[in-house]
Amino acid sequence: MDITVDALIVGAGPAGSVTATLLADAGLQVLVVDRAAFPRDKPCAEYLSPAAVLILERLGVLGTLKDAGANPLSGTTVVGAYGSRLTGLFAKTGSPPLHRPTGLAVTRRILDAALVDAARSRGVTVMERTRVVELIRHRGAVTGAVIATAGGKTATVAAPVTVGADGLHSVVARWFGGVRRAPLRRWAFVGHFAGVTGLADRAELHAGTEGYAGLNPIGPGITNVSLVVPRQVARRARGDVADFFHSTLDRFDGIRNRVHPSGSLGPIRTVGPFGVRARRPVVDGGLLVGDAAEFFDPFTGEGIHSALRGAELASWTILEATRGPKPFSATSLSSYLRARRRAFWGKWVVERMIGYGMLMPRLFDRAVERIGRKDPMAHTLIGVTGHVVPPGAVLNPVFLTRMVL
Numbered sequence: 111m112d113i114t115v116d117a118l119i120v121g122a123g124p125a126g127s128v129t130a131t132l133l134a135d136a137g138l139q140v141l142v143v144d145r146a147a148f149p150r151d152k153p154c155a156e157y158l159s160p161a162a163v164l165i166l167e168r169l170g171v172l173g174t175l176k177d178a179g180a181n182p183l184s185g186t187t188v189v190g191a192y193g194s195r196l197t198g199l200f201a202k203t204g205s206p207p208l209h210r211p212t213g214l215a216v217t218r219r220i221l222d223a224a225l226v227d228a229a230r231s232r233g234v235t236v237m238e239r240t241r242v243v244e245l246i247r248h249r250g251a252v253t254g255a256v257i258a259t260a261g262g263k264t265a266t267v268a269a270p271v272t273v274g275a276d277g278l279h280s281v282v283a284r285w286f287g288g289v290r291r292a293p294l295r296r297w298a299f300v301g302h303f304a305g306v307t308g309l310a311d312r313a314e315l316h317a318g319t320e321g322y323a324g325l326n327p328i329g330p331g332i333t334n335v336s337l338v339v340p341r342q343v344a345r346r347a348r349g350d351v352a353d354f355f356h357s358t359l360d361r362f363d364g365i366r367n368r369v370h371p372s373g374s375l376g377p378i379r380t381v382g383p384f385g386v387r388a389r390r391p392v393v394d395g396g397l398l399v400g401d402a403a404e405f406f407d408p409f410t411g412e413g414i415h416s417a418l419r420g421a422e423l424a425s426w427t428i429l430e431a432t433r434g435p436k437p438f439s440a441t442s443l444s445s446y447l448r449a450r451r452r453a454f455w456g457k458w459v460v461e462r463m464i465g466y467g468m469l470m471p472r473l474f475d476r477a478v479e480r481i482g483r484k485d486p487m488a489h490t491l492i493g494v495t496g497h498v499v500p501p502g503a504v505l506n507p508v509f510l511t512r513m514v515l
């Protein structure tokens with residue numbers, strides 16, 4: 111079977127579905143393939159920043175998420191390894207009045223299925239249980255891909271642009287030119303629990319001496335519990351994942367005795383290692399979006415926003431390129447790279463600062479204590495992580511000095 115479309119998108123997570131929706135809205139014929147069937151689970155802390163919520167509102171899916179029980183979040187509490195604590199509230203960021211001063215907690219089962227439904231309703235063809243087998247190239251340019259359905263049928267898809275939105279371990283990124291591995295290689299363990307005590311309408315992040323853990327109230331009485339540890343610690347999970355998960359959580363003073371194994375609502379899902387960045391996010395005939403392009407450490411809750419915003423930027427670039435020759439050249443798609451840099455650069459720096467800061471638990475705890483004590487620094491920091499305050503509000507000598515002195 112041969113299929114010809116205006117855009118082929120590999121992966122129907124937030125990055126792929128939203129890129130597809132925006133291209134279809136502009137009149138393009140779009141095919142999305144995903145090896146999973148939706149709704150599907152995805153290991154994630156399931157926290158959405160206010161900036162991500164704004165994009166979901168623009169897409170018209172916010173009502174669906176609310177009807178399905180998504181929880182508004184007023185901000186985040188961060189707890190250091192030695193008990194220091196800060197709470198930042200989006201509504202108190204001091205920026206011009208926000209259109210939406212709350213983030214959102216919602217399961218990926220609900221969020222991702224809603225985005226796939228939205229894509230379908232806008233005319234996108236979504237093939238589930240279908241994976242990409244290999245890319246097709248002509249004179250060095252990507253001109254489509256071979257796909258395979260669960261039933262074993264293969265098809266050739268021709269498209270002037272192929273978008274890799276296939277997540278953290280993207281095969282498309284590898285085919286485009288490989289990935290860089292960051293020195294910080296962490297693994298995550300994620301579960302849903304009932305009966306977690308002491309929660310407010312905020313996400314909680316607890317830094318430890320060996321990684322960090324998060325609690326996020328994702329629905330009535332249901333909490334997402336995530337644990338992120340370095341690779342050498344994750345190896346201890348090899349015998350019994352649940353036992354490792356709970357015994358490691360017990361080492362966090364702020365979490366001990368709050369998450370009980372008896373409250374487990376499903377399996378503990380494992381994912382890793384993190385810390386990858388595509389060497390070539392744009393090639394002749396293709397580009398990468400979402401985690402396939404770059405993975406953000408979950409500590410700052412940036413991944414979904416970056417997938418959604420990246421989808422907006424990718425779709426604008428592709429629409430611009432449709433005015434030129436096919437397949438779209440890397441040069442005609444290169445404005446996407448510049449737009450990504452403008453959109454994410456400051457956040458990349460803040461994320462790395464926090465990620466490496468946590469490797470020095472004493473210093474990190476001290477910074478949390480200083481920021482928590484000096485109003486309004488906590489609101490500013492959490493506002494930056496939620497993309498409601500520009501990164502420059504943190505990345506300046508005054509804030510950085512007050513953070514440690």
Ligand SMILES: Cc1cc2nc3c(=O)[nH]c(=O)nc-3n(C[C@H](O)[C@H](O)[C@H](O)COP(=O)(O)OP(=O)(O)OC[C@H]3O[C@@H](n4cnc5c(N)ncnc54)[C@H](O)[C@@H]3O)c2cc1C
Binds near residue numbers: 146158240
């Ligand atoms: C432990 C953890 C916690 C996190 N917590 C948060 C958080 O709280 N907030 C936040 O904003 N971000 C968080 N993130 C990051 C967030 O999950 C990702 O950034 C986000 O899912 C990226 O979306 P995506 O569409 O790029 O990829 P994904 O959501 O991973 O979607 C990729 C899709 O591609 C499909 N696919 C893969 N390979 C193929 C193939 N060969 N053929 C066809 N289909 C394929 C998959 O089935 C999947 O549906 C977290 C990540 C982790 C690991």
